Amino acid sequence: xxxxxxxxxxxxxxxxxxxxxxxxxxxxxxxxxxxxxLIMQSTGEWCTYDVQFTWSAEYQCLHITCSIDMHLPADxxxxxxxxxxxxxxxxxxxxxxxxxxxxxxxxxxxLLMKGPHTLKAAELEExxxxxxxxxxxxxxxxxxxxxxxxCAPDAIACAxxxxxxxx
Numbered sequence: 001x002x003x004x005x006x007x008x009x010x011x012x013x014x015x016x017x018x019x020x021x022x023x024x025x026x027x028x029x030x031x032x033x034x035x036x037x038l039i040m041q042s043t044g045e046w047c048t049y050d051v052q053f054t055w056s057a058e059y060q061c062l063h064i065t066c067s068i069d070m071h072l073p074a075d076x077x078x079x080x081x082x083x084x085x086x087x088x089x090x091x092x093x094x095x096x097x098x099x100x101x102x103x104x105x106x107x108x109x110x111l112l113m114k115g116p117h118t119l120k121a122a123e124l125e126e127x128x129x130x131x132x133x134x135x136x137x138x139x140x141x142x143x144x145x146x147x148x149x150x151c152a153p154d155a156i157a158c159a160x161x162x163x164x165x166x167x
Contacts, residue, residue, distance in 0.1 A: 015055045015062035015113040015120075022121045042132055046139040049132055060113050062124065066131035067099060067106040068139060072146045074103065079145040079152070086152040087138055093130055096138065105142050107131040 016038055023030045023040065030038045038053045047069040054063040072080055080098060088095045094109035109127055113120050141159035144150040150158070 018121050019053055022125060044136045046136060049135055061110050062113050063110045064127055064131060065106050065108050066135050067104050068135050070105060070142060072103045076146040079149060082152040083141060083145040083155055086156055107134050
């Protein structure tokens with residue numbers, strides 16, 4: 001078997017293989033969707049997040065979608081679109097979008113999986129932590145904008161407000 005054939009045969013699932021090994025090492029539970037994607041759940045302060053992993057053999061990329069357990073009302077479209085623009089302007093890695101199925105906000109990022117397995121596993125773990133962290137950080141902003149009709153700058157300011165000291 002030529003080197004090209006070896007690379008092509010391992011490319012079909014490489015990203016998911018790295019993810020499964022990482023999940024096994026960390027004790028994460030992965031479920032497989034009907035379409036072959038892998039899904040795990042993580043409980044945060046605000047809700048339980050579904051993290052879905054989609055592999056592209058063609059591009060050798062792993063697409064990560066961390067969805068927030070929140071169904072946005074249809075009449076909050078303008079507030080949510082403005083909020084997405086403001087939040088995404090603050091992010092260095094990934095972006096937020098609203099998923100069509102369920103009108104659910106989600107953090108999304110695509111990770112190129114070429115390179116040594118150990119480096120990719122560490123990078124993948126870091127991206128998962130970043131995605132979950134950003135969902136936790138901006139969850140209140142989605143609540144404020146969607147259900148209280150708060151403007152995006154105010155929703156973000158309230159969500160990121162940190163109390164200091166004791167009352």
